[in-house]
Amino acid sequence: MNRGLSSRRVITTVAAVAAVALSFIVTPSSRDGVALAVLATLTVIGGSVLLSSDLRRAHPVVTRAATSTMAVSVSLVATFFFSSTTNFNLATGAAMAVTLVGLSFLTGVSGQVSLGNGAFMGVGAFAMAIWSNHHSTTPIVVTLLISIVAGALVGLLLGLPATRLRGPYLAGMTLAFAVAFPAILTYFNSWTGGDGGLQLPNAATPPHWLRALYVHGTTSLTSGTLWLTDITLVATGVAFFFMANLFTSRVGRAMRLVRDNEVAAELVGVNLNRARVLAFVVSSSYAALGGALWTFLNNSVTPATYSFALSIVILSVIVIGGIGTIPGALIGGLVYAYSTNVINWITNQTGLNPQGNFASQLNGIIFGGLLIVTMMLAPRGVAGVYYTFRHRRASPGGDVKSPSEETYAEA
Amino acid sequence: MDIFLTSRIASDVLGGVTNGVIYGLVALSLVLVWRSTGILNFAQGAMPMMATYVGMIAFGHFFGYWICVVIAILVGFLIGAGTERVLVRPLYGKPEINPVVVMVGFLTVLEAVAAAIWSSTPRSLTTPFSPIDFHLGGKPFALSAFSLYQIVTAIVVMVAVAVLFRFTNLGLQLRASALAPEVSRLLGVRVNRMLTLGWTLSTGVGTITAILVSSNFFTGLTPQVMDGIFAFGFIAAAVGGLDSPVGSIVAGVVIGIILQFVGDYVNSNAIILVALFILIVSLMARPNGVFSVVKARRV
Incomplete structure (x- = not known):
């Protein structure tokens, strides 16, 4: 050895x-x-x-x-x-994957689902823009952390009643939040900039430490938008690293016990209320980080992005990828990044009028349809199908264990 | 008396009741589905919206308003029954997020299909009732022929549902199969049929609501017309208790009045913020709803 x-x-x-x-x-x-x-x-x-x-x-x-x-x-x-278009798509998908892995955690450990993660992304996105407009010299890492804290605080406020909720109340409450979010932004329009949204003050200038790595600051890394993509990817990696540990940590195991058997969880000393609130706060902080990264990538934020429709798209892509799993979030992020291209391709192939009613609604029809079909036929999405398949092959004729066990251990 | 009726407070109360009965009706339709099948139907706004569109195809071409209303309600019954049979039945006994996700998917598909066929531009459904406020001693007060039509229809529907559940044999079977499906089955109640009927009734109530909402001169019919209304209806149902029909209707009307005052005295953007606040506070104080009779679950 x-x-x-x-x-x-x-x-x-x-x-x-x-x-x-x-x-x-x-x-x-x-x-x-x-x-x-x-x-x-x-x-x-x-x-x-x-x-x-x-x-x-x-x-x-x-x-x-x-x-x-x-x-x-x-x-x-x-x-x-890669081309800069591909990079931008990848970074958008990566930031979405951060949001998705938070939702995956919430569902995986508490068996509940949030329909408001689009709005929580908006909280992070606007927190980032507002903070940068008031304190433009704050390092990017600190600004991202501040956005995460903002998301966590709003998540805590909405999550407190969640300690006592059973059944689909949490989903309904987060739906109300998602529907309310545009009006909330308008209500605070002196901060959020109303319908036009906000621009970041220091548009597309790399931070000093990144430029200090290169004496002249003219290399291909710091020119253009490549550094935006790269910082997003690093942040995504860090977020996934923490989440992978959280899934398998003592806290994560305790929470899965809460989902599977509340009585047993209480008997071994798990605090049910704390576990539920924690899961919700983690999920909303991750969504806020995803939104903050979007603001960072686009150098601006508009309220129209964070409508109720975004929350539904988030739910769709994580269900397709595999809700409750970590790889599912990555698959979902990729699906999101390329969904527009795929739908445009379908429109071209079928000869639909791209400006027509049907083509403009194709997005909703396909995502909604996939949501129903996936939940009916393969509730754990692409990742779940993969795990089931691997188990069958690993133990031919033997008992097929429930894929969920493996899903978490694997992460 | 005249001075009081035309005052700002009285007009806020009347306007609040007019909106509140709508929230109460949506809440009632949610309660009907929740009590019969234990599912919170997130497509409860979109299914009636679809029925209204189908019913209104003929509107303005051959038929008058009332015939189209009848067609829409019949289509609503069909959509409700069909949804329960095809989409919901495979979900009984599954983890509780499965029906949530499927119904959200259904909501998305219905709204997209309606927009694809009829476009997102609002369509106006002209009612026989004028939306202009009545006048009393030369001053307007916040009640029009249309808002009276809305309030009276809502009361008629609520009373009809109450009569059906309280005083008919069918209502007894419906309640029995929701409360104790196994025992009811042994006693000869066709439980599956009752579950379908619960969804049918609920979508029927929802369709009447959607017709009232989209007949409103100021909103019209759009694919997303019920999104906001659904949120308020859910808040009413959650505050009043998802298993309490009376509670959810009362909560709907009370919330309608409170929000009217908020919109008048504060800001129209504060309305949904206050609604969310009411929801959070009431869920923290009474998680099962203010009017709920069910004791908190003990383990």
Whole structure:
């Protein structure tokens, strides 16, 4: 075992050196080369951690950190080569995935669903814009944290009655919040800028520390909008890392017990009220982070984005991806990022009039239809189908365990 | 007396009752479905909206207002029964988020289909009743022929539902199969049929509500016409208690009056904010509803 470990170290080092050398050969300037080399090394190290089964078993947290690091650095490398449209789509989807994983957590651990996560995204989006307009020098990381806190506070306010609610009351209450949200924004229009929304004051200028990495600040990383995508992807990676730990933590297990058997949960000393409020607050904070990232990406925010329709789209894509699972949130984010392209493609293929009534409503018909069909046929979405399939193959003829067990452990 | 009737307070109360009976009707239709099948129907606004559109196809071409109203209500019955049979029946006994998600999906599809066929531009349904306020001693007071039509219709529907449930054999069967399905089945009640009937009735009540709402001169009929009304109706039902028909109607009227005062004295954008506040406070104080008779569940 000792020898295996040391030979793995050698291989990792060699691969890392090769990756660094390759980065400098591939890229046009040496500054881009440094950036690429750092990412490539991170990928190699992450990969080597994941390949070691001993390490995976002994240190799940390290494994999750390695997975997140690797996924983020691979996608960062990819953004160097993608077009700016693709990058913008990817970043939009990534921010959506952050919202989705929060909703997944709420449903996965409490068995309840929120129809107001679009509005919670709006809370984060506007918190970000309002704060940046008043304190434009605040570092981006701090502003994002402030938006998360804003989302958490509003979530706490709405979540307090949730401690005593059973059945679909929570869904109904969050629906009322989502329907009310545009009027709330108008009510506070001296802060939110009314129908026109808000612009960020320092449009598309990278923060100092990012520019300080590069002496002249003219490399392809800090010019254009690439850095927006990259910061969004890093934030998404961090958010998913925390969520993966939360799912499998003591808190997460306790909450699943609350969902499956309240009596048992109370008997082993789980505080039901605290568990429910916590789940709701986590989900609304994640939605707020997603919204704040959208504001950051677009450099502006408009109230029309955060209508009731957005909340329904959020529910649709997470159900399609697999509600209650972490991979489901990633799938849902991708589906969201490319849904507009796919629907345009369908419109072109079927020869519908793109300006017509039917084409403009195709979005709702397809998402609503998929919502019904998925819930009827495969309630755990794409991720659930995958887990069930893998279980069947792993134990042919044997008992097929409920996919939900695996879903959480896997995350 | 005249001075009082034309005062600001009296007109707010009258306007509040006119809106409140609508919230009460939506709440009543939610309660009907909740009591019979234990599902909160998120498409409770969209299904009647669809029925109203179908019923009103003929409006202005061959038929008058009343025939179209009858057609719309019949279509509403059909949509309610069909939805229970096809979409809802497979969901009994499933985790409680499944029906929520499916009905939200249904809501989305219905609104998109209605907008695809009839576009999102409001259609006006001209009623035989004038929306202009009555005058008393030369001053207007907040009651028109149309708002009287709205209030009277709502009361008639509420009384009809009460009579059906209290005094008829069918009502007894409906209540029995909601309360104790197994026992009712043993006693010869066709429980499945009763569940379908519960949805049928509820969508019928909903369709009458949707017709009243979209006959309003100022709103007209749009695919999203019921979204906001549904939110207020849900708040009324939650405050009054999802299992209490009387409670939800009373809550609807009271909330209607309160919100009218808020809109008049504060700001029209504050209305839904106050409604949300009422919902949160009442759910924290009485999670099962102010008028609920069911004791809090003990484990």
